[in-house]
Ligand code: HEC
């Protein structure tokens with residue numbers, strides 16, 4: 589459409605024609621990524637069955653840990669019970685770094701760093717959902733636009749003494765002897781895993797409301813300090 593015509597439409601108050609739904613990525617490239625990086629453990633499409641990993645048909649809009657007959661890890665089941673649902677945003681985070689979203693997940697996959705490749709893969713996975721073409725429209729905010737965790741945040745050197753001071757607030761729920769009495773243990777984690785987990789609550793990718801609130805109140809330096817302190821606890 590010419591600029592003059594668009595201008596005329598705008599001036600006359602007529603709506604411009606609807607813009608085509610933005611595509612997520614290239615499903616053909618996604619299919620070949622799936623073959624190389626997921627297929628060893630997952631099946632998708634007609635006749636798919638659970639293997640090492642659960643069936644991935646109909647993934648979008650589904651609760652995490654929701655495939656009947658598949659035995660999930662305890663953390664994945666907990667996340668599903670908390671309300672974690674697979675959307676473009678949560679899937680993107682899980683494929684980028686599975687344990688950032690679900691610490692202790694049994695999915696033994698190192699993650700896919702390239703955002704464009706992840707987008708292609710999700711375009712492929714979306715084609716096996718109930719109403720593939722509705723997904724971007726139904727979830728206008730589900731597109732993860734900001735990049736993953738800033739490497740500068742991961743590079744912050746935490747002060748364990750300051751972490752010890754801050755930790756009194758955490759030990760009302762988390763046991764410092766490393767046992768899990770209903771609330772997961774957070775001692776002796778690699779600091780990087782601890783930091784990405786806390787930021788996943790802070791950015792509300794992880795659904796637990798109490799932890800979202802706890803993490804939301806902490807600065808990047810405070811999170812690094814807590815990670816350093818809990819990493820060294822015996
Ligand atoms: C080495 C095997 C393995 C590979 C490779 C693997 N997965 Fe998984 N995947 C699993 C297992 C096992 C689980 C269950 C995790 C748990 O219970 O913590 C899982 C869970 C998932 C889930 C959550 C499903 C649900 O029902 O909640 C998604 C989504 C997923 N994988 C996507 C992928 C994608 C996409 C790839 C390729 C980029 C991939 N996986 C590669 C083994 C694998």
Ligand code: HEC
Pocket residue numbers: 663666667670690691692754755757758759760761762771772773774782785786794795796798799802814
């Ligand atoms: C009111 C109780 C409570 C307090 C206080 C609390 N937590 Fe949590 N925390 C939880 C619960 C419950 C979970 C499991 C949440 C879930 O399923 O995502 C959790 C999960 C976590 C996890 C992820 C564990 C995993 O295996 O995925 C980390 C890391 C964590 N908390 C750190 C902290 C830190 C650091 C503090 C102090 C600043 C803190 N928590 C304070 C209850 C609490």
